Amino acid sequence: MKKLWTLCAALLGMVSVASAQTLSCCAKAPAANATEVFAMLATNEDFSGGHDAPLPFTYQGGGNMIQFKTADGQTGKAFEIKSSKPSDKYLFVIHEWWGLNDYIKQEAARFAQELPGVNVIALDLYDGQVATDADQAGKLMQGVKTERAQVIINGALGYAGPKAQIASIGWCFGGGWSIQTALLAGPKAKACVAYYGMPEKDVAKLKTLNTDVLFVFAKQDKWINQEVVNQFQKDMATAKKGLMVKTYDADHAFANPSNPKYSKAFAEDAHAASVAYLKKNLKLK
Structure with a gap:
Protein backbone atom coordinates (compact mmCIF):
# COMPACT_ATOMS: atom_id res chain seq x y z
CA MET A 1 0.00 0.00 0.00
CA LYS A 2 2.87 2.28 -0.35
CA LYS A 3 2.72 5.40 -2.46
CA LEU A 4 -0.82 5.17 -3.57
CA TRP A 5 -1.53 8.57 -4.67
CA THR A 6 -2.09 8.92 -8.27
CA LEU A 7 -4.58 8.33 -10.77
CA CYS A 8 -7.62 7.40 -8.92
CA ALA A 9 -8.57 10.91 -8.98
CA ALA A 10 -8.82 10.74 -12.65
CA LEU A 11 -12.12 9.16 -12.73
CA LEU A 12 -14.85 9.39 -15.16
CA GLY A 13 -14.16 12.49 -16.70
CA MET A 14 -11.88 15.34 -15.67
CA VAL A 15 -14.20 18.04 -16.82
CA SER A 16 -15.05 21.36 -15.22
CA VAL A 17 -17.89 21.44 -12.78
CA ALA A 18 -19.17 24.40 -10.85
CA SER A 19 -15.98 26.20 -11.72
CA ALA A 20 -13.46 26.09 -14.50
CA GLN A 21 -10.85 25.15 -11.93
CA THR A 22 -12.67 22.11 -10.52
CA LEU A 23 -12.05 18.68 -11.97
CA SER A 24 -14.97 16.32 -11.97
CA CYS A 25 -14.84 12.63 -11.34
CA CYS A 26 -18.29 12.13 -12.65
CA ALA A 27 -18.49 13.90 -16.01
CA LYS A 28 -18.10 11.60 -18.98
CA ALA A 29 -15.00 11.74 -21.12
CA PRO A 30 -16.30 11.15 -24.61
CA ALA A 31 -13.12 9.95 -26.26
CA ALA A 32 -11.48 8.02 -23.43
CA ASN A 33 -12.45 4.77 -21.80
CA ALA A 34 -12.48 4.09 -18.08
CA THR A 35 -8.80 3.23 -17.80
CA GLU A 36 -7.44 5.95 -20.09
CA VAL A 37 -9.06 8.66 -17.98
CA PHE A 38 -6.64 7.73 -15.22
CA ALA A 39 -3.75 9.57 -16.82
CA MET A 40 -5.58 12.84 -17.16
CA LEU A 41 -4.65 14.09 -13.69
CA ALA A 42 -0.93 13.68 -14.21
CA THR A 43 -0.61 17.35 -15.13
CA ASN A 44 -2.89 18.62 -12.35
CA GLU A 45 -0.77 20.34 -9.70
CA ASP A 46 -3.42 19.99 -7.03
CA PHE A 47 -3.45 16.26 -7.53
CA SER A 48 0.26 15.59 -7.84
CA GLY A 49 1.47 18.29 -5.47
CA GLY A 50 2.47 17.27 -1.98
CA HIS A 51 3.35 13.73 -3.04
CA ASP A 52 6.83 13.24 -1.72
CA ALA A 53 9.18 10.98 -3.64
CA PRO A 54 9.54 7.51 -2.12
CA LEU A 55 12.26 7.23 0.47
CA PRO A 56 15.14 4.94 -0.53
CA PHE A 57 14.21 1.36 0.22
CA THR A 58 15.52 -2.03 -0.88
CA TYR A 59 13.38 -5.13 -0.59
CA GLN A 60 15.41 -8.05 0.75
CA GLY A 61 12.81 -10.78 1.09
CA GLY A 62 11.95 -13.76 -1.06
CA GLY A 63 10.39 -13.89 -4.49
CA ASN A 64 11.56 -13.56 -8.07
CA MET A 65 10.97 -11.44 -11.11
CA ILE A 66 9.28 -13.45 -13.86
CA GLN A 67 8.46 -12.95 -17.52
CA PHE A 68 5.61 -14.34 -19.58
CA LYS A 69 4.49 -14.06 -23.18
CA THR A 70 1.89 -11.48 -24.17
CA ALA A 71 -0.44 -11.59 -27.15
CA ASP A 72 1.21 -8.58 -28.80
CA GLY A 73 4.42 -10.54 -29.34
CA GLN A 74 6.20 -8.98 -26.38
CA THR A 75 6.72 -10.18 -22.82
CA GLY A 76 5.17 -9.10 -19.54
CA LYS A 77 6.99 -8.71 -16.23
CA ALA A 78 5.93 -9.36 -12.66
CA PHE A 79 7.26 -10.13 -9.21
CA GLU A 80 6.15 -13.53 -7.90
CA ILE A 81 6.16 -15.14 -4.50
CA LYS A 82 5.02 -18.73 -4.88
CA SER A 83 3.02 -20.61 -2.30
CA SER A 84 5.05 -23.09 -0.26
CA LYS A 85 2.77 -25.81 -1.59
CA PRO A 86 1.35 -26.23 -5.11
CA SER A 87 -1.71 -24.05 -5.52
CA ASP A 88 -4.02 -22.73 -8.23
CA LYS A 89 -4.95 -19.72 -6.08
CA TYR A 90 -3.43 -16.39 -7.08
CA LEU A 91 -3.47 -12.83 -5.82
CA PHE A 92 -2.58 -10.21 -8.43
CA VAL A 93 -1.20 -7.07 -6.76
CA ILE A 94 -1.30 -3.91 -8.88
CA HIS A 95 0.98 -0.95 -8.25
CA GLU A 96 0.15 2.76 -8.11
CA TRP A 97 1.83 5.45 -10.14
CA TRP A 98 5.40 4.85 -9.00
CA GLY A 99 5.47 1.47 -10.70
CA LEU A 100 6.58 -1.94 -9.47
CA ASN A 101 9.14 -0.73 -6.93
CA ASP A 102 10.54 -2.42 -3.85
CA TYR A 103 7.72 -1.06 -1.70
CA ILE A 104 5.21 -3.01 -3.81
CA LYS A 105 7.39 -6.11 -3.59
CA GLN A 106 7.29 -5.76 0.18
CA GLU A 107 3.52 -5.40 0.09
CA ALA A 108 3.31 -8.54 -2.03
CA ALA A 109 5.42 -10.36 0.54
CA ARG A 110 3.09 -9.23 3.32
CA PHE A 111 0.11 -10.72 1.51
CA ALA A 112 2.04 -13.91 0.78
CA GLN A 113 2.70 -14.32 4.48
CA GLU A 114 -0.90 -13.56 5.48
CA LEU A 115 -2.47 -15.72 2.76
CA PRO A 116 -0.76 -19.12 2.97
CA GLY A 117 -1.54 -21.31 0.02
CA VAL A 118 -1.80 -18.37 -2.39
CA ASN A 119 0.67 -17.43 -5.11
CA VAL A 120 1.19 -13.67 -5.11
CA ILE A 121 2.06 -11.90 -8.35
CA ALA A 122 2.74 -8.16 -8.43
CA LEU A 123 2.11 -7.08 -12.01
CA ASP A 124 4.24 -4.52 -13.82
CA LEU A 125 2.04 -2.32 -16.01
CA TYR A 126 4.98 0.03 -16.69
CA ASP A 127 7.09 -2.57 -18.52
CA GLY A 128 10.09 -2.32 -16.21
CA GLN A 129 10.06 1.42 -15.61
CA VAL A 130 9.94 2.79 -12.06
CA ALA A 131 9.48 6.43 -11.09
CA THR A 132 11.42 8.15 -8.33
CA ASP A 133 9.78 11.58 -8.54
CA ALA A 134 6.29 12.91 -9.24
CA ASP A 135 7.13 14.30 -12.68
CA GLN A 136 8.46 10.96 -13.87
CA ALA A 137 5.54 9.12 -12.28
CA GLY A 138 3.06 11.34 -14.10
CA LYS A 139 4.75 10.69 -17.43
CA LEU A 140 4.76 6.94 -16.87
CA MET A 141 1.14 7.01 -15.82
CA GLN A 142 0.17 8.97 -18.93
CA GLY A 143 2.12 6.53 -21.05
CA VAL A 144 0.06 3.50 -20.04
CA LYS A 145 -1.93 2.23 -23.01
CA THR A 146 -5.09 0.30 -22.26
CA GLU A 147 -4.37 -2.36 -24.86
CA ARG A 148 -0.86 -3.00 -23.55
CA ALA A 149 -2.01 -3.18 -19.92
CA GLN A 150 -4.73 -5.62 -20.91
CA VAL A 151 -2.35 -7.97 -22.71
CA ILE A 152 -0.01 -7.90 -19.70
CA ILE A 153 -2.89 -8.91 -17.43
CA ASN A 154 -4.07 -11.56 -19.89
CA GLY A 155 -0.51 -12.85 -20.15
CA ALA A 156 -0.36 -13.19 -16.38
CA LEU A 157 -3.69 -15.01 -16.42
CA GLY A 158 -2.25 -17.40 -18.98
CA TYR A 159 0.84 -17.86 -16.83
CA ALA A 160 -1.37 -18.73 -13.85
CA GLY A 161 -3.03 -21.45 -15.90
CA PRO A 162 -6.51 -22.60 -16.90
CA LYS A 163 -7.45 -23.78 -13.41
CA ALA A 164 -6.34 -20.62 -11.63
CA GLN A 165 -8.55 -18.87 -9.10
CA ILE A 166 -7.79 -15.17 -9.33
CA ALA A 167 -8.05 -12.44 -6.70
CA SER A 168 -6.83 -8.90 -7.29
CA ILE A 169 -5.97 -5.86 -5.19
CA GLY A 170 -4.64 -2.41 -6.04
CA TRP A 171 -4.51 1.17 -4.86
CA CYS A 172 -5.63 4.21 -6.86
CA PHE A 173 -4.24 3.55 -10.37
CA GLY A 174 -3.94 -0.04 -9.25
CA GLY A 175 -7.41 0.07 -7.73
CA GLY A 176 -8.98 0.84 -11.06
CA TRP A 177 -6.89 -1.87 -12.72
CA SER A 178 -7.85 -4.33 -10.00
CA ILE A 179 -11.44 -4.04 -11.16
CA GLN A 180 -10.34 -4.38 -14.78
CA THR A 181 -8.33 -7.49 -13.85
CA ALA A 182 -11.44 -9.09 -12.34
CA LEU A 183 -13.31 -8.33 -15.56
CA LEU A 184 -10.54 -9.81 -17.73
CA ALA A 185 -10.28 -12.89 -15.51
CA GLY A 186 -13.86 -13.87 -16.33
CA PRO A 187 -14.92 -17.08 -14.53
CA LYS A 188 -11.49 -17.31 -12.87
CA ALA A 189 -12.17 -14.19 -10.80
CA LYS A 190 -12.89 -14.95 -7.15
CA ALA A 191 -12.16 -11.68 -5.33
CA CYS A 192 -11.47 -8.02 -6.09
CA VAL A 193 -10.26 -5.26 -3.75
CA ALA A 194 -10.01 -1.68 -5.01
CA TYR A 195 -8.63 1.11 -2.84
CA TYR A 196 -10.01 4.47 -4.02
CA GLY A 197 -9.66 3.49 -7.66
CA MET A 198 -11.76 4.43 -10.65
CA THR A 211 -16.98 -11.89 -8.16
CA ASP A 212 -18.17 -9.25 -5.76
CA VAL A 213 -15.97 -6.23 -5.02
CA LEU A 214 -14.59 -4.73 -1.82
CA PHE A 215 -14.21 -1.00 -2.40
CA VAL A 216 -12.21 1.08 0.10
CA PHE A 217 -13.49 4.66 0.15
CA ALA A 218 -12.03 7.80 1.76
CA LYS A 219 -14.80 10.29 2.56
CA GLN A 220 -12.50 13.31 2.20
CA ASP A 221 -11.31 12.25 -1.26
CA LYS A 222 -12.35 15.02 -3.64
CA TRP A 223 -11.71 12.91 -6.72
CA ILE A 224 -13.07 9.48 -5.87
CA ASN A 225 -15.85 11.16 -3.96
CA GLN A 226 -19.25 10.22 -2.59
CA GLU A 227 -20.94 10.87 -5.91
CA VAL A 228 -18.58 8.44 -7.63
CA VAL A 229 -19.18 5.78 -4.99
CA ASN A 230 -22.95 6.29 -5.15
CA GLN A 231 -22.86 5.78 -8.91
CA PHE A 232 -20.74 2.65 -8.56
CA GLN A 233 -23.21 1.27 -6.02
CA LYS A 234 -26.06 2.00 -8.39
CA ASP A 235 -24.27 0.42 -11.34
CA MET A 236 -23.33 -2.71 -9.40
CA ALA A 237 -26.91 -3.07 -8.17
CA THR A 238 -28.16 -2.78 -11.74
CA ALA A 239 -25.61 -5.41 -12.77
CA LYS A 240 -26.81 -7.57 -9.84
CA LYS A 241 -23.30 -7.85 -8.42
CA GLY A 242 -22.18 -7.60 -4.81
CA LEU A 243 -20.36 -4.49 -3.63
CA MET A 244 -19.06 -3.86 -0.14
CA VAL A 245 -17.92 -0.30 0.51
CA LYS A 246 -15.54 0.16 3.43
CA THR A 247 -15.70 3.85 4.33
CA TYR A 248 -13.17 5.87 6.29
CA ASP A 249 -13.23 9.51 7.37
CA ALA A 250 -9.90 10.03 5.66
CA ASP A 251 -8.38 11.55 2.54
CA HIS A 252 -7.20 10.02 -0.70
CA ALA A 253 -4.16 7.73 -0.21
CA PHE A 254 -4.74 7.45 3.53
CA ALA A 255 -3.31 3.92 3.39
CA ASN A 256 0.07 5.14 2.16
CA PRO A 257 2.53 5.58 5.06
CA SER A 258 4.59 8.20 3.23
CA ASN A 259 1.61 10.39 2.42
CA PRO A 260 0.86 13.41 4.64
CA LYS A 261 -2.73 12.17 4.86
CA TYR A 262 -1.68 8.72 6.09
CA SER A 263 -3.79 7.25 8.88
CA LYS A 264 -2.16 4.23 10.48
CA ALA A 265 -5.32 3.17 12.30
CA PHE A 266 -7.51 3.36 9.19
CA ALA A 267 -4.82 1.79 6.99
CA GLU A 268 -4.43 -1.20 9.30
CA ASP A 269 -8.20 -1.62 9.58
CA ALA A 270 -8.61 -1.54 5.79
CA HIS A 271 -5.77 -4.02 5.36
CA ALA A 272 -7.30 -6.41 7.90
CA ALA A 273 -10.66 -6.14 6.14
CA SER A 274 -9.00 -6.85 2.79
CA VAL A 275 -7.20 -9.92 4.10
CA ALA A 276 -10.39 -11.26 5.71
CA TYR A 277 -12.30 -10.73 2.46
CA LEU A 278 -9.60 -12.44 0.39
CA LYS A 279 -9.46 -15.41 2.75
CA LYS A 280 -13.23 -15.81 2.58
CA ASN A 281 -13.49 -15.58 -1.19
CA LEU A 282 -10.48 -17.80 -1.85
CA LYS A 283 -11.80 -20.27 0.75
CA LEU A 284 -8.63 -20.29 2.80
CA LYS A 285 -8.57 -22.00 6.17
Whole structure:
Protein backbone atom coordinates (compact mmCIF):
# COMPACT_ATOMS: atom_id res chain seq x y z
CA MET A 1 0.00 0.00 0.00
CA LYS A 2 2.87 2.28 -0.35
CA LYS A 3 2.72 5.40 -2.46
CA LEU A 4 -0.82 5.17 -3.57
CA TRP A 5 -1.53 8.57 -4.67
CA THR A 6 -2.09 8.92 -8.27
CA LEU A 7 -4.58 8.33 -10.77
CA CYS A 8 -7.62 7.40 -8.92
CA ALA A 9 -8.57 10.91 -8.98
CA ALA A 10 -8.82 10.74 -12.65
CA LEU A 11 -12.12 9.16 -12.73
CA LEU A 12 -14.85 9.39 -15.16
CA GLY A 13 -14.16 12.49 -16.70
CA MET A 14 -11.88 15.34 -15.67
CA VAL A 15 -14.20 18.04 -16.82
CA SER A 16 -15.05 21.36 -15.22
CA VAL A 17 -17.89 21.44 -12.78
CA ALA A 18 -19.17 24.40 -10.85
CA SER A 19 -15.98 26.20 -11.72
CA ALA A 20 -13.46 26.09 -14.50
CA GLN A 21 -10.85 25.15 -11.93
CA THR A 22 -12.67 22.11 -10.52
CA LEU A 23 -12.05 18.68 -11.97
CA SER A 24 -14.97 16.32 -11.97
CA CYS A 25 -14.84 12.63 -11.34
CA CYS A 26 -18.29 12.13 -12.65
CA ALA A 27 -18.49 13.90 -16.01
CA LYS A 28 -18.10 11.60 -18.98
CA ALA A 29 -15.00 11.74 -21.12
CA PRO A 30 -16.30 11.15 -24.61
CA ALA A 31 -13.12 9.95 -26.26
CA ALA A 32 -11.48 8.02 -23.43
CA ASN A 33 -12.45 4.77 -21.80
CA ALA A 34 -12.48 4.09 -18.08
CA THR A 35 -8.80 3.23 -17.80
CA GLU A 36 -7.44 5.95 -20.09
CA VAL A 37 -9.06 8.66 -17.98
CA PHE A 38 -6.64 7.73 -15.22
CA ALA A 39 -3.75 9.57 -16.82
CA MET A 40 -5.58 12.84 -17.16
CA LEU A 41 -4.65 14.09 -13.69
CA ALA A 42 -0.93 13.68 -14.21
CA THR A 43 -0.61 17.35 -15.13
CA ASN A 44 -2.89 18.62 -12.35
CA GLU A 45 -0.77 20.34 -9.70
CA ASP A 46 -3.42 19.99 -7.03
CA PHE A 47 -3.45 16.26 -7.53
CA SER A 48 0.26 15.59 -7.84
CA GLY A 49 1.47 18.29 -5.47
CA GLY A 50 2.47 17.27 -1.98
CA HIS A 51 3.35 13.73 -3.04
CA ASP A 52 6.83 13.24 -1.72
CA ALA A 53 9.18 10.98 -3.64
CA PRO A 54 9.54 7.51 -2.12
CA LEU A 55 12.26 7.23 0.47
CA PRO A 56 15.14 4.94 -0.53
CA PHE A 57 14.21 1.36 0.22
CA THR A 58 15.52 -2.03 -0.88
CA TYR A 59 13.38 -5.13 -0.59
CA GLN A 60 15.41 -8.05 0.75
CA GLY A 61 12.81 -10.78 1.09
CA GLY A 62 11.95 -13.76 -1.06
CA GLY A 63 10.39 -13.89 -4.49
CA ASN A 64 11.56 -13.56 -8.07
CA MET A 65 10.97 -11.44 -11.11
CA ILE A 66 9.28 -13.45 -13.86
CA GLN A 67 8.46 -12.95 -17.52
CA PHE A 68 5.61 -14.34 -19.58
CA LYS A 69 4.49 -14.06 -23.18
CA THR A 70 1.89 -11.48 -24.17
CA ALA A 71 -0.44 -11.59 -27.15
CA ASP A 72 1.21 -8.58 -28.80
CA GLY A 73 4.42 -10.54 -29.34
CA GLN A 74 6.20 -8.98 -26.38
CA THR A 75 6.72 -10.18 -22.82
CA GLY A 76 5.17 -9.10 -19.54
CA LYS A 77 6.99 -8.71 -16.23
CA ALA A 78 5.93 -9.36 -12.66
CA PHE A 79 7.26 -10.13 -9.21
CA GLU A 80 6.15 -13.53 -7.90
CA ILE A 81 6.16 -15.14 -4.50
CA LYS A 82 5.02 -18.73 -4.88
CA SER A 83 3.02 -20.61 -2.30
CA SER A 84 5.05 -23.09 -0.26
CA LYS A 85 2.77 -25.81 -1.59
CA PRO A 86 1.35 -26.23 -5.11
CA SER A 87 -1.71 -24.05 -5.52
CA ASP A 88 -4.02 -22.73 -8.23
CA LYS A 89 -4.95 -19.72 -6.08
CA TYR A 90 -3.43 -16.39 -7.08
CA LEU A 91 -3.47 -12.83 -5.82
CA PHE A 92 -2.58 -10.21 -8.43
CA VAL A 93 -1.20 -7.07 -6.76
CA ILE A 94 -1.30 -3.91 -8.88
CA HIS A 95 0.98 -0.95 -8.25
CA GLU A 96 0.15 2.76 -8.11
CA TRP A 97 1.83 5.45 -10.14
CA TRP A 98 5.40 4.85 -9.00
CA GLY A 99 5.47 1.47 -10.70
CA LEU A 100 6.58 -1.94 -9.47
CA ASN A 101 9.14 -0.73 -6.93
CA ASP A 102 10.54 -2.42 -3.85
CA TYR A 103 7.72 -1.06 -1.70
CA ILE A 104 5.21 -3.01 -3.81
CA LYS A 105 7.39 -6.11 -3.59
CA GLN A 106 7.29 -5.76 0.18
CA GLU A 107 3.52 -5.40 0.09
CA ALA A 108 3.31 -8.54 -2.03
CA ALA A 109 5.42 -10.36 0.54
CA ARG A 110 3.09 -9.23 3.32
CA PHE A 111 0.11 -10.72 1.51
CA ALA A 112 2.04 -13.91 0.78
CA GLN A 113 2.70 -14.32 4.48
CA GLU A 114 -0.90 -13.56 5.48
CA LEU A 115 -2.47 -15.72 2.76
CA PRO A 116 -0.76 -19.12 2.97
CA GLY A 117 -1.54 -21.31 0.02
CA VAL A 118 -1.80 -18.37 -2.39
CA ASN A 119 0.67 -17.43 -5.11
CA VAL A 120 1.19 -13.67 -5.11
CA ILE A 121 2.06 -11.90 -8.35
CA ALA A 122 2.74 -8.16 -8.43
CA LEU A 123 2.11 -7.08 -12.01
CA ASP A 124 4.24 -4.52 -13.82
CA LEU A 125 2.04 -2.32 -16.01
CA TYR A 126 4.98 0.03 -16.69
CA ASP A 127 7.09 -2.57 -18.52
CA GLY A 128 10.09 -2.32 -16.21
CA GLN A 129 10.06 1.42 -15.61
CA VAL A 130 9.94 2.79 -12.06
CA ALA A 131 9.48 6.43 -11.09
CA THR A 132 11.42 8.15 -8.33
CA ASP A 133 9.78 11.58 -8.54
CA ALA A 134 6.29 12.91 -9.24
CA ASP A 135 7.13 14.30 -12.68
CA GLN A 136 8.46 10.96 -13.87
CA ALA A 137 5.54 9.12 -12.28
CA GLY A 138 3.06 11.34 -14.10
CA LYS A 139 4.75 10.69 -17.43
CA LEU A 140 4.76 6.94 -16.87
CA MET A 141 1.14 7.01 -15.82
CA GLN A 142 0.17 8.97 -18.93
CA GLY A 143 2.12 6.53 -21.05
CA VAL A 144 0.06 3.50 -20.04
CA LYS A 145 -1.93 2.23 -23.01
CA THR A 146 -5.09 0.30 -22.26
CA GLU A 147 -4.37 -2.36 -24.86
CA ARG A 148 -0.86 -3.00 -23.55
CA ALA A 149 -2.01 -3.18 -19.92
CA GLN A 150 -4.73 -5.62 -20.91
CA VAL A 151 -2.35 -7.97 -22.71
CA ILE A 152 -0.01 -7.90 -19.70
CA ILE A 153 -2.89 -8.91 -17.43
CA ASN A 154 -4.07 -11.56 -19.89
CA GLY A 155 -0.51 -12.85 -20.15
CA ALA A 156 -0.36 -13.19 -16.38
CA LEU A 157 -3.69 -15.01 -16.42
CA GLY A 158 -2.25 -17.40 -18.98
CA TYR A 159 0.84 -17.86 -16.83
CA ALA A 160 -1.37 -18.73 -13.85
CA GLY A 161 -3.03 -21.45 -15.90
CA PRO A 162 -6.51 -22.60 -16.90
CA LYS A 163 -7.45 -23.78 -13.41
CA ALA A 164 -6.34 -20.62 -11.63
CA GLN A 165 -8.55 -18.87 -9.10
CA ILE A 166 -7.79 -15.17 -9.33
CA ALA A 167 -8.05 -12.44 -6.70
CA SER A 168 -6.83 -8.90 -7.29
CA ILE A 169 -5.97 -5.86 -5.19
CA GLY A 170 -4.64 -2.41 -6.04
CA TRP A 171 -4.51 1.17 -4.86
CA CYS A 172 -5.63 4.21 -6.86
CA PHE A 173 -4.24 3.55 -10.37
CA GLY A 174 -3.94 -0.04 -9.25
CA GLY A 175 -7.41 0.07 -7.73
CA GLY A 176 -8.98 0.84 -11.06
CA TRP A 177 -6.89 -1.87 -12.72
CA SER A 178 -7.85 -4.33 -10.00
CA ILE A 179 -11.44 -4.04 -11.16
CA GLN A 180 -10.34 -4.38 -14.78
CA THR A 181 -8.33 -7.49 -13.85
CA ALA A 182 -11.44 -9.09 -12.34
CA LEU A 183 -13.31 -8.33 -15.56
CA LEU A 184 -10.54 -9.81 -17.73
CA ALA A 185 -10.28 -12.89 -15.51
CA GLY A 186 -13.86 -13.87 -16.33
CA PRO A 187 -14.92 -17.08 -14.53
CA LYS A 188 -11.49 -17.31 -12.87
CA ALA A 189 -12.17 -14.19 -10.80
CA LYS A 190 -12.89 -14.95 -7.15
CA ALA A 191 -12.16 -11.68 -5.33
CA CYS A 192 -11.47 -8.02 -6.09
CA VAL A 193 -10.26 -5.26 -3.75
CA ALA A 194 -10.01 -1.68 -5.01
CA TYR A 195 -8.63 1.11 -2.84
CA TYR A 196 -10.01 4.47 -4.02
CA GLY A 197 -9.66 3.49 -7.66
CA MET A 198 -11.76 4.43 -10.65
CA PRO A 199 -14.79 2.16 -11.00
CA GLU A 200 -15.94 0.68 -14.28
CA LYS A 201 -19.03 2.58 -15.46
CA ASP A 202 -20.15 0.23 -18.21
CA VAL A 203 -22.95 -1.79 -16.62
CA ALA A 204 -22.81 -4.34 -19.42
CA LYS A 205 -19.20 -5.07 -18.45
CA LEU A 206 -20.03 -5.17 -14.75
CA LYS A 207 -22.64 -7.82 -15.48
CA THR A 208 -19.81 -10.12 -16.57
CA LEU A 209 -18.05 -9.97 -13.20
CA ASN A 210 -17.67 -13.37 -11.58
CA THR A 211 -16.98 -11.89 -8.16
CA ASP A 212 -18.17 -9.25 -5.76
CA VAL A 213 -15.97 -6.23 -5.02
CA LEU A 214 -14.59 -4.73 -1.82
CA PHE A 215 -14.21 -1.00 -2.40
CA VAL A 216 -12.21 1.08 0.10
CA PHE A 217 -13.49 4.66 0.15
CA ALA A 218 -12.03 7.80 1.76
CA LYS A 219 -14.80 10.29 2.56
CA GLN A 220 -12.50 13.31 2.20
CA ASP A 221 -11.31 12.25 -1.26
CA LYS A 222 -12.35 15.02 -3.64
CA TRP A 223 -11.71 12.91 -6.72
CA ILE A 224 -13.07 9.48 -5.87
CA ASN A 225 -15.85 11.16 -3.96
CA GLN A 226 -19.25 10.22 -2.59
CA GLU A 227 -20.94 10.87 -5.91
CA VAL A 228 -18.58 8.44 -7.63
CA VAL A 229 -19.18 5.78 -4.99
CA ASN A 230 -22.95 6.29 -5.15
CA GLN A 231 -22.86 5.78 -8.91
CA PHE A 232 -20.74 2.65 -8.56
CA GLN A 233 -23.21 1.27 -6.02
CA LYS A 234 -26.06 2.00 -8.39
CA ASP A 235 -24.27 0.42 -11.34
CA MET A 236 -23.33 -2.71 -9.40
CA ALA A 237 -26.91 -3.07 -8.17
CA THR A 238 -28.16 -2.78 -11.74
CA ALA A 239 -25.61 -5.41 -12.77
CA LYS A 240 -26.81 -7.57 -9.84
CA LYS A 241 -23.30 -7.85 -8.42
CA GLY A 242 -22.18 -7.60 -4.81
CA LEU A 243 -20.36 -4.49 -3.63
CA MET A 244 -19.06 -3.86 -0.14
CA VAL A 245 -17.92 -0.30 0.51
CA LYS A 246 -15.54 0.16 3.43
CA THR A 247 -15.70 3.85 4.33
CA TYR A 248 -13.17 5.87 6.29
CA ASP A 249 -13.23 9.51 7.37
CA ALA A 250 -9.90 10.03 5.66
CA ASP A 251 -8.38 11.55 2.54
CA HIS A 252 -7.20 10.02 -0.70
CA ALA A 253 -4.16 7.73 -0.21
CA PHE A 254 -4.74 7.45 3.53
CA ALA A 255 -3.31 3.92 3.39
CA ASN A 256 0.07 5.14 2.16
CA PRO A 257 2.53 5.58 5.06
CA SER A 258 4.59 8.20 3.23
CA ASN A 259 1.61 10.39 2.42
CA PRO A 260 0.86 13.41 4.64
CA LYS A 261 -2.73 12.17 4.86
CA TYR A 262 -1.68 8.72 6.09
CA SER A 263 -3.79 7.25 8.88
CA LYS A 264 -2.16 4.23 10.48
CA ALA A 265 -5.32 3.17 12.30
CA PHE A 266 -7.51 3.36 9.19
CA ALA A 267 -4.82 1.79 6.99
CA GLU A 268 -4.43 -1.20 9.30
CA ASP A 269 -8.20 -1.62 9.58
CA ALA A 270 -8.61 -1.54 5.79
CA HIS A 271 -5.77 -4.02 5.36
CA ALA A 272 -7.30 -6.41 7.90
CA ALA A 273 -10.66 -6.14 6.14
CA SER A 274 -9.00 -6.85 2.79
CA VAL A 275 -7.20 -9.92 4.10
CA ALA A 276 -10.39 -11.26 5.71
CA TYR A 277 -12.30 -10.73 2.46
CA LEU A 278 -9.60 -12.44 0.39
CA LYS A 279 -9.46 -15.41 2.75
CA LYS A 280 -13.23 -15.81 2.58
CA ASN A 281 -13.49 -15.58 -1.19
CA LEU A 282 -10.48 -17.80 -1.85
CA LYS A 283 -11.80 -20.27 0.75
CA LEU A 284 -8.63 -20.29 2.80
CA LYS A 285 -8.57 -22.00 6.17
